[in-house]
Amino acid sequence: MEKLSDNLPIITLTTDFGIHSHFVAELKGKLLNILPNCKIIDITHSINPFQLIETSFILKNSIFHYPPQTIHAVGVDSSLELYKSLIIAKCKNQFIIAANNGILPMVLNGFEYNYKNIEIKQDDYFSFKNIFPHYIKSLIENNFDLEKLPGENENILKLVMQKPVFSGNIITFNIIYIDNFGNAYTNLTRDFFEDVVGNKKFIINLSKFESVSKIHTNYNDVSEGEKVCFFDENGYMVIAINRGRANKLLGFRLENNQFIIELI
Template sequence: MARYEWISFTTDYGLSDGFVAACHGAIARTAPTVRVIDVTHAVRPGDVARGAAVLAQTAPHLPPAVHLAVVDPGVGTARRGIALRTPNGLLVGPDNGLLIWAAESLGGVAAAVELTNPRWFAPEVSRTFHGRDIFAPVAARLAAGAELADAGPAVAPSTLVRLPDPVVTVGDGWLEAEVLTVDRFGNVQLAAPGELLDALGPLLDVGGVRAVRGATFGATPVGGLVVFVDSAGRVAVAVNSGRAAVVLGVRPGDLVRVATAE
């Protein structure tokens, strides 16, 4: 099995407690030369979809790595712990849909195993901290070159938990799409791919608010609404020097209609 120099780490743990540090420590105990890239630890607690979206949009831009992700409201229940192999890296975390979009962004699931080998875990496993006691040690072993098959039995990729595909609907001169994420700037990322904007005009109506199509935030005066293709290739809405999520009154999971303005 190939070794990896990097582990990426995505969680909803925040930074006010020692949870992230404890996981870093678990990695360092097993693979002290492996470096960790912290993707984010600011996912809203239990927001699996947000964690999945952030990881999927970030992983292709990272070096070859083991991608460790833990947003796990079902910790300690019957949900499985899994590791996935893709053509461009490995993923480790709970089987709750968190890893699938990222796996697809890395070329698709080539193999999957359930994490059942206790020799790969911490000597004592907390029922509520599998990130430290199961997932981090497993990620470290895989980064150090251990075989994926030794982590546990193979599972059929078709049995992996998958999040519902976000809603995207297209009509003549309009599209309607689910809000996929809202970033810290208040920019609203829709699930619609950016090329769908090609069928719309330069002046738009976004949920009843006038907007322009543009390439960046400065395409409209301060306070104006702009619809653009973001760095992940999705349709997004922003306010120049403001927060589009507030102007539109939306949050992840809401539907937003973008139409050519009359």
């Protein structure tokens, strides 16, 4: 007879815990006690604290590359003492578990998905470590059938990622993620840009004194130290400096991050 531990799925972890504390190690220990031999993959633990938009960008561009029935546990702004329920969602045969804080509708926007909203009555500030693993185990024990889990199929908190705005001859858009190299990923997509700009000339204002007027294909289209804008493989505009840190040299921050494209 096959035991639960004989065929465990992959469990990924995405948190804002950082890499220098004991929290991630505690969480993994908890999972391994409940699900011995489970396969744990770290997506990242370096999300800026409570940054759901950044989290959404990371997850949207990573989770669908995993094998079917992978479980993605999201520990960003995850206090069930605050949000009172957790969501387990299924989308394209991937399973995501997170607090009912609005993150899942952002990640899964544009996709069909099913979910269970499970009320959590006990107060536990460290619920991601102490409560989430038990519901991961329950999902596996119920053969990934959401209908066998407690909870309801409604009352999910919905947050929507801010979209670019086009008004007059101006497009405004924002940074949603800054990677380890200082490159800024924005909410401006290739489709939006091509629909609005087409063959018109334009200027992308990056700061008070810096701008570009051409979209390139990658970093190496410009000389070392030069500014470059291009669309990544997922269709998001990236603002970078070839072999430099755009966030430092151009003053980018997640908290103060609006850009303007002028059509001329």
